Amino acid sequence: MSDHEPGAQSASKHRPKHRHVGEPSLALETDHQINRPNKVAIVGVGMVGSTFAYSLLLSGLAAEIVMIDANRLRAEGEAMDLNHAVPFAHPTRIFAGDYADCAGAALTVIAAGVGQKPGETRLELVKRNAAIFGQIVPQIAKANPDGIIVVATNPVDVLTYITIKLAGLPRNRVFGSGTILDTARFRYMLSEHLGVDPRSVHAYIIGEHGDSEVPVWSLANVAGMRLPTFCAENGIPLSAEKMDEIFRQTRDAAYEIISRKGATYYAVAAGLMRITEAILRDQNTVLSISSLIEDYYGIEDVCLSLPTVVSRRGIERVLRLELSPLEARGVRKSADVLRQTIESLEAAG
Numbered sequence: 001m002s003d004h005e006p007g008a009q010s011a012s013k014h015r016p017k018h019r020h021v022g023e024p025s026l027a028l029e030t031d032h033q034i035n036r037p038n039k040v041a042i043v044g045v046g047m048v049g050s051t052f053a054y055s056l057l058l059s060g061l062a063a064e065i066v067m068i069d070a071n072r073l074r075a076e077g078e079a080m081d082l083n084h085a086v087p088f089a090h091p092t093r094i095f096a097g098d099y100a101d102c103a104g105a106a107l108t109v110i111a112a113g114v115g116q117k118p119g120e121t122r123l124e125l126v127k128r129n130a131a132i133f134g135q136i137v138p139q140i141a142k143a144n145p146d147g148i149i150v151v152a153t154n155p156v157d158v159l160t161y162i163t164i165k166l167a168g169l170p171r172n173r174v175f176g177s178g179t180i181l182d183t184a185r186f187r188y189m190l191s192e193h194l195g196v197d198p199r200s201v202h203a204y205i206i207g208e209h210g211d212s213e214v215p216v217w218s219l220a221n222v223a224g225m226r227l228p229t230f231c232a233e234n235g236i237p238l239s240a241e242k243m244d245e246i247f248r249q250t251r252d253a254a255y256e257i258i259s260r261k262g263a264t265y266y267a268v269a270a271g272l273m274r275i276t277e278a279i280l281r282d283q284n285t286v287l288s289i290s291s292l293i294e295d296y297y298g299i300e301d302v303c304l305s306l307p308t309v310v311s312r313r314g315i316e317r318v319l320r321l322e323l324s325p326l327e328a329r330g331v332r333k334s335a336d337v338l339r340q341t342i343e344s345l346e347a348a349g
């Protein structure tokens with residue numbers, strides 16, 4: 001309504017004494033009344049968590065980033081260092097916090113965990129990280145019952161399963177980074193061989209984020225052209241040996257990187273960024289993330305990765321790929337491996 005329309009009043013002369021329903025308040029809101037949709041909490045700000053925080057700051061996607069770690073001094077140091085990059089990046093409130101500060105976060109990313117001790121078995125390591133999750137997850141869920149939890153700590157599929165059980169949140173709001181990284185590696189390796197931008201390579205790694213992961217060769221394509229056709233049309237060799245080599249380089253990339261620099265964090269942080277963007281911007285992006293799978297090629301009650309539509313609500317839907325018989329056997333084997341670990345953990349109490 002303009003000032004010249006009938007009924008228009010001068011705000012200064014006729015300001016109402018009492019506010020009516022729907023009228024704007026002139027009072028400043030208190031802090032807790034402000035909805036902060038772009039708040040992100042990170043639990044575990046070691047190499048993965050802090051690299052993710054740095055990518056998030058540079059992206060300008062988050063208004064607020066909370067850094068939480070058992071090592072409080074580390075969280076404070078990371079927050080200070082990141083804050084000094086704010087003048088070069090985007091206004092972002094970054095601080096070291098406690099679990100209560102997860103309140104109001106659109107998502108909480110968990111990258112907390114301990115590494116393998118010399119001589120420690122994989123199961124012993126899982127047990128120690130599961131115990132850490134037993135402390136962390138209920139506190140996150142209590143502080144933020146409306147938020148999404150994204151697990152990055154390894155073994156990510158087993159810890160995602162544990163997080164779902166511990167959090168008691170709807171299943172669409174708890175998932176793991178799963179094979180988002182393996183899929184990126186696969187697309188990169190393929191792009192190098194095919195001579196096209198990795199973003200133009202549509203191919204997925206599904207199943208476990210680990211040794212039993214499965215490349216979905218039967219559906220891999222560039223511009224809708226399956227790889228045998230694309231390669232034949234473009235004079236690119238694609239032997240079984242080459243495919244095997246590309247997959248081995250994908251699956252074993254972490255070992256290769258860790259043997260050279262001790263840890264991997266840039267690519268997984270970029271993957272976590274992609275998940276965050278899909279959530280904060282409600283993008284309905286298809287990403288290979290780990291979630292609770294039921295009734296898929298006989299797989300039940302286990303978390304593993306399939307291409308999944310991710311939005312502001314978390315998981316919109318899991319895409320049930322039609323696999324070749326070999327791929328279906330592979331993903332069932334992956335599920336068996338994961339189920340065995342969960343059962344061993346349950347047996348160990």
Ligand SMILES: NC(=O)c1ccc[n+]([C@@H]2O[C@H](COP(=O)([O-])OP(=O)(O)OC[C@H]3O[C@@H](n4cnc5c(N)ncnc54)[C@H](O)[C@@H]3O)[C@@H](O)[C@H]2O)c1
Nearest residue numbers: 044045046047048069070071112113132152153154181268
């Ligand atoms: N999902 C993936 O694709 C992927 C890729 C790379 C690494 N990772 C995993 O991410 C995890 C973190 O790796 P990183 O290199 O950052 O390790 P890191 O050792 O650098 O950091 C781990 C952090 O967790 C913190 N922490 C330990 N116990 C805690 C607790 N109870 N509460 C809060 N914080 C706690 C530690 O203080 C440390 O700062 C590992 O499990 C690693 O295997 C996953």
